Amino acid sequence: MKDETDQHSALPSSVSENIGTIADFYARHEDHVTTTQRAMEKVALFLGSPVYIAGNIGFILCWILINITATDLHFKTFDPPPFSLLQGIITLNAFVISTTVLIRQNRMSRLADHHAHLDLQVNLLTEEKTSKIIELIDQLRRDLPNVRSEVDREAEELAKPADPKAVLEAIESKNDAPYGEAGERARKSDD
Numbered sequence: 001m002k003d004e005t006d007q008h009s010a011l012p013s014s015v016s017e018n019i020g021t022i023a024d025f026y027a028r029h030e031d032h033v034t035t036t037q038r039a040m041e042k043v044a045l046f047l048g049s050p051v052y053i054a055g056n057i058g059f060i061l062c063w064i065l066i067n068i069t070a071t072d073l074h075f076k077t078f079d080p081p082p083f084s085l086l087q088g089i090i091t092l093n094a095f096v097i098s099t100t101v102l103i104r105q106n107r108m109s110r111l112a113d114h115h116a117h118l119d120l121q122v123n124l125l126t127e128e129k130t131s132k133i134i135e136l137i138d139q140l141r142r143d144l145p146n147v148r149s150e151v152d153r154e155a156e157e158l159a160k161p162a163d164p165k166a167v168l169e170a171i172e173s174k175n176d177a178p179y180g181e182a183g184e185r186a187r188k189s190d191d
Helices: 003-008 014-033 035-047 050-069 085-144 155-161 164-178 181-190
Strands: none
Touching: 014 085, 035 050, 035 085, 050 085, 085 155
16 A cells, blocks of 8 residues: 555656546446446456356367267267257357447447547647647747747748648548549538
């Protein structure tokens, strides 16, 4: 506990605040998870575990072994080859696994969407701040009497904030280009 306190005291306050904000974000996200969702996720985690896989393989091998050797041991075969009942059980198992995995992936996808949106917002804000800093430094350079006042075209260009809408339109037009006529038709139908 003391080491953790020492680590937090060594961090700048802004980092500690950010860690707290992220922890709050995850806590709010967890608060919205239903009891059914939690149960399905626990099932999904178990179904994806090595123990479950080993248990499945063991079950299948025992099933086959019992049904193949049943007549030799004077027992009645309950699922003779080609093991139709076993195939049904395996199919049901695959259905349950895929459904629980999809349920978990849907929640993780929503969380990833939130992360992507946060990243986008922070990046846009950072770009605006960077442009403003460049503009202020350029003004400061021009106002200082002992610094040569030269026109810096690159600084002027970088000081202009990017227009996110224009950037998105450029990205969309570039991404449509590989699709040839199909991309062109899609663009025309949007207009």
